[in-house]
Amino acid sequence: MGYIYGTFPVFNGGEEGAIYQLNVATSTTRAITSGFTPQGELGKMTLGNDQMIYFSERNINYHIGKIDPTSGSISEIPIPGTVTSRMLGGITTDKTTGLIWLTSRVYDIKTDPENVRQGIISYNPATGEISEYLTASFSPDNPGDITVDNAGNIWFVELSGAGLIRFTPNTQEFSYYPAPLNEDININALTTDTDGNIWYTNTYYNNNAGAIGKFTPETGEYTQYSEGILNGPPSDIVIMNNGAIWFNEHSGQYLGTLDPDTGYIEEIAVNIPAEQSLFGQGDLCLSQTSSNIIWGCSAYAITSYEIIDQQ
Known part of the structure; x- marks a missing residue:
């Protein structure tokens, strides 16, 4: 779809983290901050076969992040466990x-x-x-x-x-x-x-x-x-x-x-x-x-x- 996504990996109570989306055609960027818990340090990304973008949330927040490139929305997938x-x-x-x-x-x-x-x-x-x-x-x-x-x-x-x-x-x-x-x-x-x-x-x-x-x-x-x-x-x-x-x-x-x-x-x-x-x-x-x-x-x-x- 012509977008590049990147994580802004802030954690430990500092500034809120964000996902940045670059529109390659227009060279414009926008920050997406809603849809995930910002205190979790944001890690790497991968493109799934379903064309969704997944990223790791580490340290504080134990979730898999998910971006829908069509809508730009972000959701979180919790990892079960008692640790x-x-x-x-x-x-x-x-x-x-x-x-x-x-x-x-x-x-x-x-x-x-x-x-x-x-x-x-x-x-x-x-x-x-x-x-x-x-x-x-x-x-x-x-x-x-x-x-x-x-x-x-x-x-x-x-x-x-x-x-x-x-x-x-x-x-x-x-x-x-x-x-x-x-x-x-x-x-x-x-x-x-x-x-x-x-x-x-x-x-x-x-x-x-x-x-x-x-x-x-x-x-x-x-x-x-x-x-x-x-x-x-x-x-x-x-x-x-x-x-x-x-x-x-x-x-x-x-x-x-x-x-x-x-x-x-x-x-x-x-x-x-x-x-x-x-x-x-x-x-x-x-x-x-x-x-x-x-x-x-x-x-x-x-x-x-x-x-x-x-x-």
């Missing part, structure tokens, strides 16, 4: 099943504060069913970003970034893949390629300059690509239709691209004033209507970058 503390993290859509997946961390402050569990939540937009899959069998850290591979496996990262976790829906089993102890790895954002490899941004590698990493499930191998990153570290990551890896950097002044066949990384100056650039710690997404436009958004602006040469 007194739940942290929601990343969110993604399984395009095959239509399920919305989120990462979750729960514990009961009052009755069982030591039993911290983490895992994932699935939401079925067609039926309204919510299922929670939690485990305490590995490091009970806050789970972060999440992605789905072509086989339907769910992958997510510990917030500490020390490893990847795979959840197999058919068997409801978790598998943990810790990063090598001799590697400086702090995984931030995730995505998958058509071969089933997990690509991620690494904010610690090479004296904190960062790297782009690849995890190969068949071998369990972590591979780091850092040569060419001069203004990092990387933040979010997307894969174009031609397989090229694109990422933003915390400085906000550069986009990076990686050729997965050669490992070659190129940084591209965006030539946007630092106070206006949202190619920093904000999230990236690909245009739904054009294969060569990358969008970035965060608290202050929405930014687009058109890739002229994809060869």
Whole structure:
């Protein structure tokens, strides 16, 4: 429909959070503040198969947010449970099943504060069913970003970034893949390629300059690509239709691209004033209507970058 949506992630009693809608055709934005509890820190977004936009509400308010792009209205889907503390993290859509997946961390402050569990939540937009899959069998850290591979496996990262976790829906089993102890790895954002490899941004590698990493499930191998990153570290990551890896950097002044066949990384100056650039710690997404436009958004602006040469 020609709109870009972004979350303004304010929480802990500060200014009210909002959803911002950009009309690409007119370059106008508007803030949507009604329809959700503003005290919940607003997280990432995903486009569902039903063409609704879903986002996570974390920290204070444990809901899945839902935007109807046709009407612009926002509603909330409560997550059932009796725990007194739940942290929601990343969110993604399984395009095959239509399920919305989120990462979750729960514990009961009052009755069982030591039993911290983490895992994932699935939401079925067609039926309204919510299922929670939690485990305490590995490091009970806050789970972060999440992605789905072509086989339907769910992958997510510990917030500490020390490893990847795979959840197999058919068997409801978790598998943990810790990063090598001799590697400086702090995984931030995730995505998958058509071969089933997990690509991620690494904010610690090479004296904190960062790297782009690849995890190969068949071998369990972590591979780091850092040569060419001069203004990092990387933040979010997307894969174009031609397989090229694109990422933003915390400085906000550069986009990076990686050729997965050669490992070659190129940084591209965006030539946007630092106070206006949202190619920093904000999230990236690909245009739904054009294969060569990358969008970035965060608290202050929405930014687009058109890739002229994809060869």
